Amino acid sequence: MRGVRAPCTLRRMADHPDRISVLAIAGSCRRRSFNRALLRAARARAPAGVDIGEFDPSRLPFFDGDVEEAGDPEAVRELKAAMHAADLVLLVTPEYNAGLPAVLKNAVDWGSRPPRPQAWDGRPVAIMGATPGRLGTALAQRSLRESLAGLNAHVMPQPRILLPGAARLFDDDLRLTDAATAERLDKFMAAAAEWARRFR
Amino acid sequence: MRGVRAPCTLRRMADHPDRISVLAIAGSCRRRSFNRALLRAARARAPAGVDIGEFDPSRLPFFDGDVEEAGDPEAVRELKAAMHAADLVLLVTPEYNAGLPAVLKNAVDWGSRPPRPQAWDGRPVAIMGATPGRLGTALAQRSLRESLAGLNAHVMPQPRILLPGAARLFDDDLRLTDAATAERLDKFMAAAAEWARRFR
Numbered sequence: 001m002r003g004v005r006a007p008c009t010l011r012r013m014a015d016h017p018d019r020i021s022v023l024a025i026a027g028s029c030r031r032r033s034f035n036r037a038l039l040r041a042a043r044a045r046a047p048a049g050v051d052i053g054e055f056d057p058s059r060l061p062f063f064d065g066d067v068e069e070a071g072d073p074e075a076v077r078e079l080k081a082a083m084h085a086a087d088l089v090l091l092v093t094p095e096y097n098a099g100l101p102a103v104l105k106n107a108v109d110w111g112s113r114p115p116r117p118q119a120w121d122g123r124p125v126a127i128m129g130a131t132p133g134r135l136g137t138a139l140a141q142r143s144l145r146e147s148l149a150g151l152n153a154h155v156m157p158q159p160r161i162l163l164p165g166a167a168r169l170f171d172d173d174l175r176l177t178d179a180a181t182a183e184r185l186d187k188f189m190a191a192a193a194e195w196a197r198r199f200r
Numbered sequence: 201m202r203g204v205r206a207p208c209t210l211r212r213m214a215d216h217p218d219r220i221s222v223l224a225i226a227g228s229c230r231r232r233s234f235n236r237a238l239l240r241a242a243r244a245r246a247p248a249g250v251d252i253g254e255f256d257p258s259r260l261p262f263f264d265g266d267v268e269e270a271g272d273p274e275a276v277r278e279l280k281a282a283m284h285a286a287d288l289v290l291l292v293t294p295e296y297n298a299g300l301p302a303v304l305k306n307a308v309d310w311g312s313r314p315p316r317p318q319a320w321d322g323r324p325v326a327i328m329g330a331t332p333g334r335l336g337t338a339l340a341q342r343s344l345r346e347s348l349a350g351l352n353a354h355v356m357p358q359p360r361i362l363l364p365g366a367a368r369l370f371d372d373d374l375r376l377t378d379a380a381t382a383e384r385l386d387k388f389m390a391a392a393a394e395w396a397r398r399f400r
Binding site for chain 1: 228229230231232233258262263264265266267296297298299300301302303305306308309312339343346347349350351
């Protein structure tokens with residue numbers, strides 16, 4: 001499936017009842033993004049039995065009711081299919097001007113559209129985010145939780161990953177070098193896998 | 201200027217000191233949008249001396265730091281120039297999943313970028329929105345105000361236009377037919393012009 005990167009497994013539960021398939025969506029387009037680096041660290045450190053695929057939300061067009069009426073574009077169909085196949089959606093968000101990046105909100109909105117049940121309904125979700133500044137994506141995560149609650153997504157309340165001062169946590173090659181953050185990430189991913197299992 | 205629709209005047213203040221040039225940005229792409237219909241009504245009923253041009257935010261790419269670093273795309277340059285030339289920015293927003301449409305948040309974010317002063321800094325802004333549902337865009341407008349406050353835009357606090365049940369306010373050709381709403385719109389536009397004059 002184009003747009004979902006290897007090693008993308010996204011196996012259906014019935015195929016591998018012991019495994020958890022995670023669909024990750026990162027809300028930053030830039031190559032040297034701290035949030036994409038955070039997602040790479042999460043993939044590298046994922047617990048055994050957790051497979052993380054990724055969907056690139058910049059492939060989606062802006063939500064447009066007329067486009068939808070003419071039939072979902074290919075990228076939208078792929079997003080919805082990948083979400084329905086996932087045991088958990090992992091959203092990785094920067095914060096832009098006290099809110100969500102457009103590219104991520106757009107994926108939330110396309111995912112919320114018919115057919116019913118829409119793709120967020122009853123879906124386990126975990127959220128993390130990093131920012132070079134001081135808020136650590138607190139406001140972006142609040143917006144995301146508010147949108148997702150209305151869609152009946154089941155967002156893991158704790159533990160949370162909000163990383164201020166991200167420049168200090170990664171090296172020049174954007175590898176996670178901060179030990180305390182790595183430990184939090186391990187706990188977060190273990191909890192996310194457990195959260196996904198609750199809703200099977 | 202492509203993307204800014206006729207009758208677009210966007211005259212600089214010095215050219216016509218008695219006139220107010222408004223740049224409108226509507227956050228809905230669909231042709232039969234209530235918010236686009238609301239903007240058309242605002243343009244048709246604009247007070248004397250108020251010229252309303254429009255920028256189509258769906259022409260912008262998703263914000264991407266790498267794209268920005270390579271030089272602002274043409275649509276981004278046009279957005280920033282149109283904002284800097286405007287006495288007031290009129291934002292017309294739907295509400296998607298308790299938040300902003302991506303297409304509008306994206307315009308806010310591109311407008312917030314260098315060179316300094318960024319295009320929202322000190323800019324008078326008025327916000328209105330319509331929704332078929334019951335909230336009348338209350339949550340979308342809250343998000344927008346929060347983002348714009350951080351950017352030092354001067355958002356008119358009152359009067360406000362939040363229109364729930366929009367389907368009852370427009371006819372089949374999406375002309376505003378509700379007299380009370382038309383009256384509120386007239387007051388809103390007069391107040392917006394006065395608000396813009398305060399910051400000259």
